[in-house]
Structure formats: C-alpha cells, structure tokens
Amino acid sequence: MSKKSKINVVTLGCPKNLVDSEYLLGQLKHSSVQLVANANDADTVIINTCGFIKDAKQESIDAIMEAVGKKNHGELKKIVVMGCLSERFKKELAAEIPEVDSFFGTNQLPDVLKDLSVDYKSELLGERLLTTPMHYAYLKISEGCDNPCSFCAIPLMRGQHRSKPIEEVVHEARLLAKKGVKELIVIAQDTTFYGLDLYGERRLAKLLGELNGIEGIEWIRLMYAYPAKFPLDVIEAFQKFPKLCRYIDIPIQHCSDSVLKSMRRGITQRSTRDLLLRLKCEISDVALRTTLIVGYPNETEDDFKALCDFVKEMRFHRLGVFTYSEEEGTAAFELGDTVSEEIKEERQATVMEIQKDISEQHNASLIGKKVKVLIDSQDAEFFIGRTEWDAPEIDQEVFVRSGQPLKAGTFHTVSITDAVEYDLFASV
Secondary structure: OOOOOEEEEEEOOOHHHHHHHHHHHHHHHOOOOEEOOOHHHOOEEEEEEOOOOHHHHHHHHHHHHHHHHHHHOOOOOEEEEEEHHHHHHHHHHHHHOOOOOEEOOOOOHHHHHHHOOOOOOHHHOOOOOOOOOOOEEEEEOEEOOOOOOOOOOHHHHHOOOEEOOHHHHHHHHHHHHHOOOOEEEEEOOOHHHOOHHHHOOOOHHHHHHHHHOOOOOOEEEEOOOOOOOOOOHHHHHHHHOOOEEEEEEOOOEOOOHHHHHHHOOOOOHHHHHHHHHHHHHHOOOOEEEEEEEEOOOOOOHHHHHHHHHHHHHHOOOEEEEEEOOOOOOOHHHHHOOOOOHHHHHHHHHHHHHHHHHHHHHHHHOOOOOEEEEEEEEEOOOOEEEEOOOOOOOOOOEEEEEOOOOOOOOOEEEEEEEEEOOOEEEEEO
C-alpha cells in the first residue's frame, strides 16, 4: 500500500463487531495509511460483516455489492471483507463475488493488516480508535461461546469461549478512561461465563470489582448475561460496587419449557422466573432488559400465550423481540422453519404491544422524580441523555431542557416532567 492509501472501515452488526473494527482502526492509525470517514473519499474499503440472522446477512451482502459497484466504476481500488459472514461463508462469497480482493474471518486482525501491507504492533494491545462518542465505550471481555443454543450460529463464526485475562481487560479499561470514557459497557457473547476457561471458575464479579476501582469511570453497564448458571456473586457485586448501573441485559429468549428445551437453553421457566425475581429483590431499582425469539420451529399458540403471560408478569423495563431466523448449520435447522413469516410478525407485534404498555407505566411512575442522566448529544430543542437504566442505541432517551449548555459526556440531575412509551422529558 502506498502512503497515500485512503482506507474506510464499514462496521455492521453488534457492538462486538464494533470493538473489532476499533482494534483494527487503532492499528491503522499508527501506520502510514490515511483513515477516512466517508467511503466516497476512500480507495480501499474494509467491510466488517455480520452473519447472525437473515436480515443482518442481507445487509452485509448489500454493503459488499455497493462497494463492488464503486470498484467497477473505478471509484475504489481494493475491497476487503472480514467478520462473521466472511468467517462462515468465505468460500461461497469468494466464488460469488470475485471483485472482492480479500476475505478474512473474525479473529484474523494480523492477517488483515498484512494484506494492507501494515505491520501488526503487539505493543498496541488494548489500543482502539473509538467510533462511539468519546464518553462511552464497549469493553469486550471474551470471545466466542460454549453455549449449545440450537438456533444460534455464533459458535460457528466466533468459535469457543475465550476469556481475556483480567489484567488485560483492566489495562484496556484504563486506556479508555484516559481517553475520557465515563461509561464502560461490558460485552461478550456470554458475559456470565467469563473466567471459567482461564481460571476454572466464573470471575465476572471479580472483574466488575476491578473495573469499579478505575479512576475516571463512573458507570459500568452489564450486557449479554446468560441466565443459565448465572453466577450469584454478581448480585453481591451490584450491592458492593456503586459504579455498576442498576441494569442487567439478560436475554431469556423464551419461557415455554418445551421451547426452552428444544432451544437447548439449559434452563426452565421456573428457574428463569426464580432468577429474575431474585435479581429484582436483591438489586434495588434494577432495570432488566431481555431479548425474545418468536416463531421458533413448532412454537404453538399455547407456547406463545405462555410467553405473553410471562412478559406481563415479569414487567421487564426494556425488551426486544426477534422473529426466528433459520440458520444453516445450527441444530434447529433440522426442525425446518414451520411458523409462517406472517404469524411470526403478528406475534412480534403482540409482544411489543404488551411491552409498550408496561414501558409507559414504568415511565409514568418517574414523573416528578429526580434522576441522574449522562448527556449524549444535542438537537435543536433538547439535550439528549440517558439514565443508568438505558444503554445507548437500543434503549430509550431523556430529552432535557436547560437554560445553560449541557456538554456531551457530563452527568446532571434532572426532574422528569413528562413521559411517553419509550422516552422521558426532563428539565435541569
């Protein structure tokens, strides 16, 4: 690559992919290439793909084909494809899209750099070029997954669970704090599995304690906590470490015992309920976020009714619903795709309608109360922030009126003046 090479990195999919791109950008920043934010200004584009579900795969294919079109018109010299879709379907993609110069999987950062004639610098371990606002960052504590969920292709793309050593995670978190990061969002394919492969025991609670001690960090948010074999010392961590946001993302996927068994989730409806109630009881003011799948093969009306009743009973603060996506190579693929897309979408809409009412009631209960918010941005009329019960990009926001400017990355106490289903309004 010449010194004038202009590289644009396109990231698709989840925050775990985003972190991978930030590691890549961190290495490229210390090389002779020039990074550009707009693909129209680049001569080389790197597309970090997602291969999780059908829609995500299509989005990745569309991004690749858009780059191919630019290359065919002489607007690009080189296309590099990496990430989950490339890991899973490298041979097929190479055969179908020969215009792409190189394909790489999910754990090939040195190879990607070599392809760009850039040396991998091991001394940059933990260094990233943040693409999020500077006051929050995702902190990936492990890679891969050992859970046998029948519907999930992540182990096919990311491999088995591999925890990062505690000292390595803490080193990276300190680097982020020095950059001005105030909120760490702890992510992995399964955060509660953390440490079992390295230390012979789950050490998420210990890691959270280490992160709690880092100067400059004010909020620590826990995502992707697998419910089966949930380490109960994590509950104690929430009681001991004040920087932990009273927020846990815990994807339950379903509640019907027959569906859970077929999904190979390793947990029953009763155990799920007991865990959720314990979290609510022992962690004051905790907001639970979950993710559900509707339309799983052979999900009956009774299964779906049980799910709706469970959502009404548990009253999750935050909730998202996926329609089942048939994924080749998974155990559930053998079951076929037996629920029609129309029924899947109807079920998705039904659950979200239930959740809308629950969310509206949660929000209404906050009117007149004072809460702490972290300001993310500003529009023409409001300063936009989040409470500790809301993760960026996926949860609701607080629209704040203030007579004085509120800087992004600062914390403020606000009074909630109004609420709708998925947003709050406040004044300083």
